[in-house]
Structures are given as structure tokens and as C-alpha cells.
Amino acid sequence: MDNIGTLELAWSQGYNGGQVYYVDSDVLCYQCGRNIKMVAEDGVETVFAFKGRGIGPITVHKINKHIAIAEQCLNPKIYIYSYPTFREHVVIEDAAQLEYQKLVFSSSEYMAGLSGLPDFELILWNYEKGIKLSSVKVGSSLPTSFSFNPCNWREICLTTSDSITVWITEQSHDKYVMQPQNVRIPVADPNCVEDDEKDHDRAPTRASTRMTRYTVELPKTAVAGLVGDNTTYLEHIEDTTVRCSPVSQAWTPSGDIYIGCDGGQLIKVNDEVFKARVIYYPPQRAETPHSRASSAVEPSSRKTTLTDIQPVADDVGNLILQGCLTTLTLHRKGLYAAGEDGILRLIDIKGKEFRILEHCNIGEDVTSLSFSPNYTHLVLGTSTGSLHMYQPGVPDSLKLLKRSHFGDFVGIGCLAQASDCIISAREDGEIQGWSYDKGLLMSSLSVKTPVVSLSCSPILQI
Template sequence: MYLCPVFNAHLFFPQRWVQGFTNSNVGFVNNKTICYPCGNYILFVDIETKKKTVLKCKNGHVGAFAVNGNSQVVAFSDQKLNPVIYIYTFPELVKQSEIKGQAQLDYSLLAFSYMGPYLASYSSAPEFALSIWDWQENILLCSKSQPGVTVTSMSFNPMSWHQLCLSNENSLTVWNIERNDQEHYLKSKLPAEDGSQMYNQDVFFSHPDIQDLYYGPVLPISAIAGLAGDDAETFRPKDDIQPSVHPTVHCWTATSDLYMGCEEGHFLAINVETVKASLLYYKPPRDAKGNKETQKPVLLAMAYHKDGLYAAGSDGIVHFYQIKGTHYQMDDCFDVSEPIISLIFSPDYDTLLVETDKGSVYVYKPSHSEEVIKLLDACNDRFLSADFLTPGNKYCVVRNSLLCYCILLVAVGTKEGHVYFIDVTKVETPRVVHRVLLSNLPVHHLQYDQSGQYLITGAAEGHIFILDARPSKLFQVLGYLGNIFLGLSTIYDMERELVEVMALLCPPDTRRARLEIFCLPSAITIDNDECIDERGLLKNRVIQKLQYELDYPLSSAVRQKDDTVYGYCNHAPFIWAPARAPPLIATPKTSTISPSATREGEIMYYQHSSDTPHQAHNSYKWQHM
């Protein structure tokens, strides 16, 4: 989530500031400045003065991101079809290079080498390709495809750019970049699961590493077991099955080895040259009173220092490890009481950046033994959606929000099914004035109509709830509709003082979209008991509900004031524009409408955005991947 100033949609204003935190990809661009992506921007924050600098991605949302503090450059990709990687210098914010690779949809990871002008990129589906670039010369050095393999972490060896480590939740891969003059080639080494020496074994045979056939031929394992059929192809002896570990984090050492944390709580050291993994054991000090060996946090972050290893994870404590051989001693540095997902040192190794999964960033200087300073604090907890009802104040949530000129009040949906109403007259000290329980499932949708009379909400089970938006009525629930919907669109008719709501449905039995258009007359607020049945359902004769069957399984739709409906279909590369719907008159039958025009498009991401009061209708936004 990010914040930006609210301006008239028909005027142009230069960007003044951007607020927000994406809870990922934070790094040092120099010794005193951190940077991270935020929506369509990259924010640079001075950790001493808190001064912020903004760099905008001209082609939409920032995708993959990497930073090199030694060279003071940042790299990021855009999220469009055939994405491009941009490299900018800091503090000049001058574009240094523009890399156009073979990725069709998106880059998932970027990583700079510590030495030399090298950049690694990993693309997502359909290529799943690892590429090594000379970003100064804009040259592709080598590339390797791994079909179907996703990667969650990627880093160069700080001591040698010829080694690169990639990991995911199931495996860890070390790639060697071999060079012959101007030719480059990628070669991988995989450590064995049990840490033993790894051979190029063929599990189909019993002893594939035996070259001397003095004792007879080497038989397949299935033949020794007397198996036939499909079992013979997949059979492995029980003794050959090794338990697996699941990597969570890795870190290079000064000797070009690797430390690795596991989901099972293990702490491993991997010799990259011999491809051997060793389990590290905790060695408590002689004067230790408690037994820390039983307290094994799942390590999620590591940062190597000349004095030792800093690591943290699920327990929210930054630990300092002193490792000797296969044993280590551990000291606690500080506790932030939140799971820690990232530890990063500044280029001079004087400042440690600590990032939590709740959206907080701390600064710590180990050499000075100073207090931990909270640099950023963003809520990333159980709130799922939010909506503003404000008379034009400069504070505005852009994502999933709708503004209306009434009172300074925010409606917030929660995971437990509540809608909280928060008074933001004083932005610095907001207060909860009321809450309404709609369901036992999360609230997924919040939308005010343009007149500010009704708050229309949607819960996870698919029900549409209509609330009175007036605080004097304590935000009364006026009724609900029981259909499972995909999206909502509202229009306010000022002449008739009538609110019209369009809901998009896609019944699983027909696999085609259906539009339901209904009215919210003033009678539901004046005499509500006559408008609902004993279960609280709004009566069809009151809301005048109409149904329209469509030809395609739309994923989103929006209606304009001239009764034109635009829809987007995931199964076809075009935006669907049906003919104008019939006028809103009560009729018991269901109408069928067909598209009057289609607009060809490309593979897209779908995002929903609601209009401010400066606009006359709801709009939807599609971004190229």
C-alpha cells in the first residue's frame, strides 16, 4: 500500500511525495541512504536526516529490484509485456543503462555482483531463465533456462563474481560462471541432501559408480528386487531415501562457502568446492544457566560480518554467531518482537538494516553498541480493505478506496468480518467510533456510492451487505443479497435521487457471467422493515433487480451512466463492450445481451480502482505484464 497526494483528475501536477512500504527489497545505495520500491516509484531515504528522494518508473509498477551500494546504482524492471531492466545512478538519478532481454512476462529477481559490472536476472514463466549481463556495456554474457523452476533468493559470491547461488523452498543451486576469453558459460553444482560427497549417480542401477566389473555386471535395482512393470521404473530401496530439508535463507562467507538456514530449524555450512554440507551445532558457554539448544528459531535472514555472522528469524531476535568448525556460540543482540525477514549491512559494514514481516525497518550499529532506531513503521497486519469518506483532505489511500464529500470518516474491513469506522478528523490521532459485524469471514470489498448515502460491502462468502453510511444511524445494516459476486459498480442518479448498483456474477454451473442491476431507493432507510424479509434479505420488488446473461466468463465489469457496460475476460485477449442494457424497468424474465464491440489486447494484470468525486463514473485499470 502506498499514499500520494489527491489532485483533480483533469489537471496535471508534478509528483511531490510518495509514502509507503512494500515489505521487500530494501537495500543500501550508499553508506547513509537506503532505497526500496513503492508502487510506481523507488524511494531513497537518508537514515540520518530522513530526507526522501523519489525515482519514478515511467512504465507503471516496479517489478524486480536490486541495489549495489559499492557502485551506487539501482536496477529495476517494469511490469509490462516484454519487460525492460533499467539501471540508474544515485544521487544523480541518471539512467545508466537499459537492458532488453528475452523475458515475455516478468522478471522475478535481480542481483548485482559485488565486484565488476555484472548483473544477474531471473525471469518467471514461461522462460525461467537465469541470465548474466554486463550492465555497463549492455551485453548478455550467458543464459540458462530451468523450465518450471521458481527461485526465491539469488546472490553473487562477494569474493568472486564467477559464483552465484540460487535457492527456493526445495533446493539450493550454486552456479559457476566459466569464462574463455569473451565466451561465458553457466555450470551448476548441487549439494547432496545428507551432506555426503555427491556423484553423478543413476538411481536406476545398484552401483553406478563401480567401474570394475570383476564381480559381474551391474544390475538395475528393480531387477535385483524382482520387480516388473511401472514399479520397476520408480522403485528405490528404503535405505536410499534421504530426508529432505527446506532452505529459508543463505549467506556467503569470506572463504566462498555458504551458510544456510532451514525450515526445520537446522543450521548448515556448505563447502562450495567439495559440495559437502555440514550440520552446525550449538555449543553453550561454560557459565550458561539455560539451555539454548532447545530454542531453535527458523532462520529467515543472515548478514556476514568480519567479526561473525548476524542472523535472525521467526523469534524476532537478532543473534550474533561465532562459528568454529562444526560448533557455534550465539549471543542475543536485540529483540524487535516481530519475525525478521532481512538483514543487510551498509557498504562500509558500519550499519545493519533490520526488516520485519510486519512492515518495520530498524537501524543498528554493532560497532558503536547504540540503541536500535526504528526508521520505518508500516502496518501490514490483518486489515484487508479500506475506504475513505472525506471532504477533500490531502490524506488519501489510493488502493481500493473511494472518496465522497461527507465527513472525515474511514471504513476499514478486517479479517474477522468487522467493518470499523474510524474518525480521522485529526490524522495524527485517529479513533474508532463504531464497528459492525457482518460475517465470520473476511471483508473483501468496500465501496461508497457517489452520494455518500450507502456503504456497500462484500464478504468472503459472497454476500453483498448494504449499510446506512450516516453516523447518526450508527451505520445500520439495511439488508443483504445472497449471490456470490466478483465485482461491484455504482451510479448515482441525481435527478431521481436513486442509487443503482451493478454486481458481476459468474455461476459455476453456467460458466458464463451474469450482471445483476438493482436500485437502492430511499424507502430502505425510511421504512426498512417493509423492504426486507425475516432473514434480512432485500426484497426484489423493492430493489427492482434485473438480470442479464452474458456470453463470456468475465472477471470484471464496469457500468457508465449511459448504461454502457465494459467487461474484461480472462479467457480471451480483449475488453468486452456489450450493447447498452435495456432501461431499468421491473421485469420477471432474464435478458441476454451480446457484445457490440471488442478491443484486442495483450496478456494483462487486472487491478481495480475506484473514482474520486472529481469523476462521474467508476473506472477500471489494466496494466500490461
């Protein structure tokens, strides 16, 4: 190899539906294999070959134009690069033992990360100085969303499928401590009546004695002799109520948090008292106009749903159903939401009534939403490997930015010598032709059947 030099990466293609970030005013980036792919709004593509040992989660600071990339190996490091030069800005070491699950930047000079096995810690750094400020155990549940308060770096919201926790960073000179504020998740069924959460974990009080005139209230966890994380585990065991399952989040400038749930519920968390309430329940299947199921329920005993506010429309874009809140992002016009049904919706959060202000049909499962720094363009990533661009407030402005089709490769081959095209086959039957000089997708064909191998003729163009 010394005689022929080193190999340089010419191009890389592929998008798996992961998070897409804006790294510049008109340039977005995403993870492409073990590389970072940059795509400009005008279609120009570049790729950065990461030299670390494997690639884990990435995140982007759109203000400072920094890209953080975690390794996927023993004792992984976090490399932070400056865009567009990709100069190594800082390297963070000795924080996780095996892996990082998520990374996120604040709006200033701080970064937080979630480590996986065996640590399961939330870690806070001043990344500009490369200093670890604090860390705390968060449990082994898989995170579903994770972000800083954009107006206050001392608040971090972490959700799992069965918990919402806001971590508050307290500081005394150069000492930092993160304290949790656990938010009780509302029930998933709007017809389920739940008692007030006060005293929900209290055992019967002990009567006063001659020694004292005060009663003693004993929590059930104290009766059971549990301390630490086991106290929360006991509450989960005793709670048999079906509750909402958080999957996405979006902060407001006032510090409130909107949380989208897997069942289609939309939750608002008050930042002052850390209490959650459901502002929208998806309509039940039996709830149709003039149906017996809906008329049998007294109006005073039913929760407010979209069917109470507006008539049931044939256009599903005016409804939010299960799986429609997989990803959220905030705009001055309202809250943009998208999910499995492939419809982008703008939710009015300023008025007293829940309304859908606009909607746009993408046609594919949306997994990522990202605004440009000036909030004039919204990029949507889908699970099928396509990127779409949308202009807020203009429903007909949707355009396809890139489509590469996502799926595992099962074969690749070159055509005859006179051709500059290479052919690849994916396991779902997608046959694609690529220009090996520029990496452009020249053509594609679906055979609509699973493929296990590919063979190209060295003589004929077949």
C-alpha cells in the same frame, strides 16, 4: 489534460516487508507500490516515480550506486538508473517473455536475473555494456534465495525449498557457459542416520565377461532411460528422507556459504568440494534437562545441538528455533540472523562451538537485513511495515526508523476544508491520518476489528 499539464507524484507511503537496500552511505531504498522510496538515516524521505509498465523485482548496487528495476508486463525490460540523479544508465531488453522473479548485482559489473513463466532461466549480463553473456534453464521451482559470491562473480548460489545449486561461469574468450554444481541437502532430523552419499544412485553392477575384465556400473537413471532434468526428478521421487528446506544464504570471503533453513537448521556449504553439513540443529521439544526423552538417547548417537553446548535458558534469544533463520547477513563479528520470532541474533562462526554472541528483540517478524556500505549500521525490515536501525555490538542501540503499518487500503477520505489531513482505513482496522502536503503520518488508531469502508463528513472534523 493538455490544458492543465501533467500530474507529478508528490509523495508515496507504504512498505510491504520486502528487501531493503543501502544505495548510499546513509540512504536506503525499497519498493513502495510502483515507486522507489528513499529514506535517509536522519528521516528525510524522497520518492522516484518509475515510468515503466508495471514494476517487478528491484536490486541495488551499493558500490556503483545503481538501481535496477524490472517491468511487470509482456517482454519486460530492465531499467538501470544512477543514484542520486536517476539518470537512465542502461536498458536491458529481450531476455524474458513475461516476468522476472529476482535480480541481483555482483560486486563488479555483472548482473544476474531469474525469469519466470514460460522461460524459467538464469540469465547473466555485463550490465555496464548491456550485453547478455549466457542463460540456462533452472526449472520451475520458486527461488528462496539468490546471490553472487561477493569475491568471485563467476559463482552464483540459487536455492529453492528442496535444492541448493552453485552455478559456475566458465569463459573462453567471448563465450560464456554456466555449469551447475548440485549440493546434496542434509537430513532435517538429527537422529536420522543417513548412509554416505557415494553410490547412493547406483544400481547393482554387471559382472565382468570374457570381453572385458571390468565391471559396468549403471546408474538408475540410465536403466530408466532418463536424460537431462528428468534424472534429478527421479532422485527426488526415490528420496523419501525429510531434508532441510533452504530459505536464506550468506557468502563468506573464503567462498563458503551459510544457508538458513525453514526448520531452524544452519548449513555450511564447502566451496571447494560443494558438500553441505549441518552445523546447528534446533533443540527438539522433548530435549530438556534431565528429561526421559533426552536421557534415553545414547550420547554417541545424537547430533550436536545447542542444548549440548549450553544449558537451556529461559531467554529464547539464546536459542534458534524453527523460522528463526529467514534472513542472514555476514559481519566481521559473525553471522547475523533473524526471522519469524522477531529476535536478531549474532552467531559465532569463528570458534569450534556454536554460540549466540548477542541478541536483540525486535518484537516483529523480520523479513530483511541490510548493512550500510561501511558496516556500521544494520537496517531491519519487518512484515508489519516498520524499519529499524541497529548498531552491531551495541544491543541497546535499536531505534525505530519508520513505521507505516502494512495492509490493504479499503477506504480514503478528506476532512473538512479547514483541515490539511486525509484519513485512510486498512482492512485490519488501522485508521491513519496523513498530511496531504508532505505525506507525513500524523496519527493512527486501531479499531481492532476488520474494516470494509470509510466515510468522512464534509462539514465536521469526523
